[in-house]
Amino acid sequence: MSAPAPKDPGRLQGRRPSPRRVWGDRLGTLAMLVATVLVLLPVGMILFQIAQKGLGTMSWEFLTQAMPYSYRKIGGGFFNALVGTAIMVGLATAVAVPLGVLAAIYLTEYGKKNLLATLIRFFSDVMTGVPSIFVGLFVYTAFVLPFGFGAVMGAAALAIIMLPIVVRSTEEMLKLVPRELKDASYALGAGTWQTTVRVVLPSALPGITTGVLLAVARAAGETAPLILTTLGAIEIVTKLVGAPISALPLAIFDGARSPFAAGQERAWAGALELLLIVLVFTLLARVAASRSRISR
């Protein structure tokens, strides 16, 4: 009984992949490269244009002073709009984040697949897709008509826009918390709430923070709902109810459609300011996302 002759394994060198594979590979790589450039091109052009046109008017004065009394006048800035945006986005965040995170906890830890949870998920998805002007119209009809324009009305509209983003992004992050960690907590005699507060939320916190910051960035840039709920103002307003108040996107919108060069210049600088704010929040979101686990 003789062992079969070992199969010749062949040589490793001198074997080229077929031309079809080589060219397919090159073509595919090129197509992806072109697509990436095309995607980045508009972003780059926007950044370039805003920087180019905005930097001329951007100054310490612009950042710290309110608008002049006429679009025609040179000078002044968007400080009033910055204050308005800070107040309204702050209020909206204070409402939307706790509500959204609690709703997401309900979805993942309590409701799971019951009817209410399914409904919340469905309407959150619908809400994410609703054009923001509808949200503005709703708040206008429900709150502005009886109570007048004001920061609270704008904040309400922004909160409604932020809520589904916070709910769904938080839910996704909570779902990523490993089953083993929750089991460990339950096996130690923790209830659902204790497990959520002490294990699930801390593990998901970086991801939740990312979602919240992206929602904040989105709210800071919203224009349409504010037109209908806060109207805009040229002076610094800190009243929460009963007084029209400005916001950066509103001020940009007003300045840009004014027929005067000074107003348009300010709008470009305002756009640059808003862009930087959104950029900062997006960067913070990236930093938060990269710290997904506590350091070793």
Place this chain on the structure above:
Amino acid sequence: MNENTISLEENITATERGSEGPAPAFGAPSVFTVRGLGVHYGGLPALRDVSLDVQPREITAIIGPSGCGKSTLIRCFNRMNDLIPGAEVSGEVLYHGEDIYAAGVDPVTVRRRIGMVFQRPNPFPKSVYDNVAFGARINGYKGDMDELVERSLRRAALWDEVKSKLRKSALALSGGQQQRLCIARAIAVEPDVILMDEPASALDPIATVRIEDLMQELKQEYSIVIVTHNMQQAARVSDRTAFLYTEVDEAAGQRWGILVEFGDTSDIFTRPRDKRTEDYVSGRFG
């Protein structure tokens, strides 16, 4: 540790309880008395008609081939199956004579008495200290936390290795250390029973030996139930062994686990009564 006077459910009187379970076999009351236990997942059977007793301060091993319901069975002892949607448990699991599935029993109370260690080490992404203190904190422990943490780590034979890094993340420990940390975390809530679901299957041989030595130590104070698919491990560490096997209903396309044989570990491995047990422990399958 705990006497058999513990009451999970205040409204069951002693006489009522006495009439419920069968009399324990050897005078000493069993920690667990399981009778006719079955589990269904989403209507499909996973485990059928299991009856066995777990004695205090002994190691009871559950062995059997993959998919025979070993984990399902051990998760019945602290109601972890409650967390799986669609899981239904039938039959009786008496803990010191009390049915842990009775209507008035809170699974949280059950789990504070009956600790569990899982297959994959699952420390929380917190410090070593916070991992051990977790259970005590949620239970509102008022005593000296530092002392409790040290005592638990010592009992889990981990203190010397981690005493200088109590504030470091538990995730930085090796797999074997993480598993002993999980054991320390479980014993820090002063349980009566420790359930171990394949505690060493993700560990290297040296870490496995350390866990097995530790189990012998812990046996002095706790009753231990261990699931393992390593027969040598069961033979080495346990006092009693339950052999589970899979039954298949070809017509219905269903399979479920049954208890084939339960007895002293030495009997199971040297004088098995059932042919299937003999085939399994002699390595003919599984």
